[in-house]
Amino acid sequence: MKVVAPLRARGAQVVEALVAQSPRHRAALVDRLQTLLRTLGAGGARPTEQVDDLVEQVAARLDPHDADTMWLALAVIAAELPTAVSVVAARRRAELEGPATVLRDAIGDVAPANRTRRVEVATDEVLVDVNHLARTTLTTGIQRVTHATVTRWHRDHELSFVVWTHDRRALRRLTAAETTDMLTGAPRRSSAAPELPTSVPTVVVPWRCRYVLPEVALEMSRTRRTLALVMHARCATGVIGFDAVPLTTSETTEQDVPAQFINELAAIRHMDRVATISLAAETEYRGWRTMVSAAGITGPSIRTIALPSSVEAPDATALAATRARFCLPTMPMVLCVGSHEPRKNHLAVLHAAELLWRRGRKFSLVFVGGNAWNSERTQQRLAELTEQGRPVESVRALPDETLFALYRLARCTVFPSLNEGFGLPVAESLASGTPVVTSRFGAMAEVGESGGTLLVDPRDDHSIAVALDTLLTDDHVHARLAREAAERPVRTWDEYAAETWDYLVTSNPMDADA
Amino acid sequence: MTGTQDGLARFRQRLAAAADVMFDAPLEPRSGLADEAGNLLRALVDRTRSTLDRRYAWLLHTAVVGHLPLIEDVEELVRRLELARSSTDAEVWLLQRARELTAELGAPERELRVVSDGVVVDVNYSAQNDRHTGIQRVTREVCARWDAEHDITLTAWLPGGTALRGLLPHEEARVLRFTHVGMRTEQRGDRLPVRDAPLTPMVVPWRSTVVLPEVAQGSSSRHLAALARFSGNEVAAVGYDAIPITLSDLRPGTEPNVFTGYLTLLKHIDRVAAISRSAATEFRGFSEAVRAQGLEGPVVSEVMLAAEVPDAPATHTVAPLESAGSVPRMLCVGSHELHKNHLAVLHAAELLWREGLEFTLTFVGGSGWDMAGFDVRLNRLAEAGRPVRMLGAVTDDELWAAYREATFTVFPSFHEGFGLPVAESLACGTPAVTTGYGSTAEIAERGGCLLVDPRDDHSLARALRTMLTDPRAYRELKEQAVRSVGRSWDTYSAELWDRLVDGKGEAA
Structure with missing residues (x-):
């Protein structure tokens, strides 16, 4: 179209x-364009601080x-990560109107809050995304796993922790102080979520890195950008798959x-590897992967x-105090751990x-x-039984x-x-x-496969009652199962951390074309 | 609930209808409504209490409350019956529970009709709306044929989605004898004024097959899940797609919240007949996934959908572009949604x-979701003088005419x-450029198509270029399209009945 030149x-x-x-703003932009130029290959580049000269030089190195x-280019210029849809739009526009037009548009579109950010392209690093773990002291099962795992990864390997900016549009490095807080902070069961600093001097754009997500990411702004990162940042990518319950x-x-x-x-659709935490989780993820194969995606x-x-073995004091508080001297105690959501089947x-x-x-x-x-x-039923003196x-x-x-202490x-x-x-009971x-x-x-359990149909109350009755009344069976539990092979967090690191990082190949 | 004589009479009727199927011999009649109702309730409670049969609990709960139960309702009833010290205690609890539920869901105003050993088809949306695209078309084409050959009961949901009811005559006509001549697709979505008929009884299937040709939504899917799990009826569904899961990034953000609700129903049903191999792959994947919770999930098979185009020459024609003359006409049909890949x-x-090629490009289809980028782009091209236009929603006759007048169609949807x-393009004898995997590739096995990678613009451009510049290749594709054999609604309906109702030919 003839309007291109004007x-x-x-x-x-x-x-x-x-x-x-x-x-x-100008200095930040010049720096970003020079960073782009270096990353794309600066061979033959003319040293300059003129914005439009830099734009032309970067454009010459972009294949539409x-x-x-x-x-x-979009990530570095915007100082935040683009979505997949915006990348496709930019690529098409570059093909029709030239890459320089796209770059100038992107410069014009930089969000005011991002104009003075510094942008760093991270290459050949292992980036571990701990946004949730670093931002909250809530200790769910998933966070405990993430914490135990990344603590050991950090101890044993070179890596960089990254988190998302407060708007969940860009990555930045976790500071040393934040890292210490995250790793040493005693797990507290509180939902308070202190916000990290919102003014961000330097954002990180991954390029030919290894990107690992050892937690669950639910913020849409984050996951949409993670999708584009996984597709386009030429990183080897991996995630821990906890479950597909939702x-x-x-x-x-x-x-x-x-x-x-x-x-x-x-986003996980386009990742290289998922390390599921159980065969059950693997079954769920494999079923999901079959579903997406219908859309022409391998997964x-x-x-x-x-x-x-x-x-950890409780000491005598804790045992005594807990016994005094929770146990009745005349009868055994049965323990049921887990929140009262319907899935846990407490009714x-x-x-x-x-x-x-x-x-x-x-x-x-x-x-x-x-x-x-x-x-x-469940609350209502608990109240009724309590009232009846159970x-x-x-x-x-x-x-x-x-x-x-x-x-x-539990029977x-x-x-x-x-x-x-x-x-x-x-697992904790058996341990x-x-x-x-x-x-x-x-x-x-x-x-429970390796012993110590009675397996029941959870959709059949009588099946549960029979097994519970057996454990309460049959000392022989109880002793056998207790022995099996005690003899279970011990698996450590060190082993888990080493195996996940190997699968998600060391043996996860970078893209062939990288 | 038994405050009025009418209410008591309906209560008695519902209990009697349930007793009819729970007992082999009729109960001894009592004089007086109250005595009779009390006698029936005692018999039903005793039978359920002594057997703890969940089918009976489901039926008892339904008859007493006048709404279908949820999974947790049935579980709780069975537990309460087991723990009740006497029949009276059980009845007191159940009536109290019914009072709580009807306070929440509304008083049951209807009698109860049990459909035993039959086929109950849930046509909720198609019965109450004039929209006639995808799912409604399938529902109506199939039901009209099934109704002619088999004994079926068509049902819709009460407004709260808590019970099935029979159809009113005009609703039945809307399903079985639908006419829509001259109606534009965009005008078809309005829900018609409800002419409520409280006398239409609630329908309770028993030892029957419940068929779901529509995608259940909202609370009805939770009541259907309990029906599938406890009532002893078989439940079978047509499986359309799982796009809200597989391509969530190209769909409205909250769509999975609704669709995963539908999936929680599917995991308890017996059979899914997917409309293509590709759709079957999605539903099989879901069945695989639910094995982690000790469920089998539905048995999934494929019954490929029909697409029929009337033979008669179209009465309407699409006005040609003024300057079009004899240049090739490219047609793209489909609602404007990101996953259709119209950009x-x-x-x-x-x-x-x-490149200097000459052709016109026409889009036909209603507006979908988040296509602002498409509109801007299309307008910019049109302003720059490109021969592109968007017709929006059209009538069926206009659509058939557009297919027949097109040189070829293009449909590079992601899924x-x-x-x-x-399928419609081929049925009109018009070749197509389409996606090289999934259901479009399955349809393309009939011939007349060039297959592309929808994620590669240049793959798409190459195929379009071939259509425009290679007369030999085009002629070959055109001949294939003209000769191609599609599937009729007669065939589809018959196969669907075999698969969903008779359970024939199921893949393991």
Whole structure:
């Protein structure tokens, strides 16, 4: 179209006028363009500080058919990561009107807040995205895994932690102080989420790196940009796959979580590797990968690297205090750990227990775990049974020391969940030498495979009651299962961290064309 | 709930209808409504209590409350019945629960009709709306044929999505004898004024097959999940696609929240007949995934969808572009949504116009989601003098005419459960350029298509260039398109019945 030339000229004037207003903006832009020039290959480059000269030189090194370099250019100029749709639009425009036009547009579109940011292109590094872990002291199961894993990665390997800026549009490095806080901060069960500094001097654009996501990313602004990063930054990419519950069991998740999780899956679609924490999680991810194959997308490699489970032996004082607080001297105690969400099936536990109490069995029942979405029926039933004088109580989250003491003190634990990525309470109970009644499928059966469990159909209350009765009344079976639990092979966090690092980083090849 | 004589009579009727199927022999009649209702309730409660059969619990809950139960309702009823110290205790609890639920869901105003050993088809949307695109068309074409050959019961949902009811005569006509001549697709979406008929009984399937030719939404999917899991009925669905999962990045942000709700129903049903191999892959993947929760998921098979185009010459024609003359006409049919990849069509077309090729480009289809970028781009090209236009929604006759007048069609969608525009194009004898995988590639096995990588604009441009510049290749494709054999609604409906109702020919 014959309007191309005048547009270019006008574009150059606009850019000069724009940057002339602010020397800092101009300096930042010159720096970004020089960074781009270096990254794309500075051979034959003319040293200059003229913006439009730099634009022309960068444009000369951009192939309008290559979405990757277009992604890089957009990211560096904007000082934030672009979305996949915007990369396609830019590539098409570059093909029709020349790369320089796209670059000038991008310069004109830089968000005011980003104008003075410094931009660093990170190459040949291992970038570990710990946005959630670094920003919150909430200690969920997933965060415990992330924390235990990245602590060991950090101890044993060269890596850089990155987090997203507060608007979740750009990456920056975690500061040394933040890193120390994240790694040493004692896990506290609080939902307070202190915000990291919002003024960001330097953002990081990954290019030919290794990018690892060892946590769940639910913010849409973050996952949409992660998608484009995974597609275009020429990085080897990997993620820890915890579960796909929001896809497969959305009736038990909060309202917006399915959409957020499915959008994370859109990014994972294009990743190289998923390290699932159990064979059950692998089953879910493989099923999802079959689904996306219908859209002509191969999807990632998937391999299970099973989580370890470790409990610290409680000392005598903690045991005594916990016994005094939670146990009745006349009867054994049954422990059930987990929040009261429907997926955990606590109504079935309460029913099985009531059937046994009516039969004259003597035991107390302790639930550890807070209220969750849709836990009203469980609350109501707990209240009714308490009123009828049944020895049942429910406590919110406890300190680890008390929880580990409870595992030791329990005659058995019961965990008939309908779907889990791992089933931590099963693993922790067995590690404490305490037998478990748990579901006969999925992650629960998998963790219990090497002994110490009675497996039940969690959709059949009587199946749960029979197993619970056995553990309460049959000392022989109880002793056998306790012995099996004690003899289980111990798997450590060091092993888990080493295996995930090898799969997600060391043996994960960079793109062939890199 | 039994405050009025009418209410009590309906209560008694619902219990009697349930007792009819729960007991082999009729119960001894009592004099007086209240006595009779009490007698029926006692019999139903006792039978359910003594067996703890979840089918009975589901039916008992339905009859007493007058709404279909959720999974947790049935589970709780079974537990309460097991723990109740007496029949009276059980009845007191159940009636109290019914009072709580009807306070929340509305008093049950309807009698209950049990459909035993039959086929119940949920046509909720197609019965109450005049929209006639994709899913509604399938529903109506299939139901009209099934109704002619089999005994089926068509149902819709009560407004809250808590119970099925029979159709009113005008709703049945809208499903079985739909006419839409001259109606534009955009005008078809309005829900018609509700002519409510409280006397239409709620329909309760028993030992039946419940067929879902539509995609259940909202609370009805939760009640259907309980039906599928506990009632003893078989449930079978037509599987269209899982695009909200597989291409969520190109769809409205919150769409997966609704669609995963539908998936929680699917994991409890027996069978899915997917509309293509590609769609079957999606639903099989979901079945694979739910094995981690100890479920089998539905058995998934393919019954490829039909696409019929009337033989009669079109009565309407699309007005030709003024300067079009005899230049080739490229047609792109489909609602304007990101995953249909219309931006790639515009880009490839512009590359070819710049090469000096002459052709016109016409888009047909209603507006979809987030296509501001498309509109801007199309307008810019039109302003620059490119022969491109957007017709929006058109009537069926106008659509058939557009297919027949087109030199070829282009449809490089990233993913479709069934690429209808390709099937329709071939049925009109017009060759197509389309995506080289998924359902569009399956349809292209009939011939008459050039396949492309929809993620590569140049692959698309190459195929368009071939259509425009290689007369031999074009003639060959045109002949293939004219000779191609599609699938009829008769065939589709018959195969669907075999697969969904009779369970024949299921893939393991």
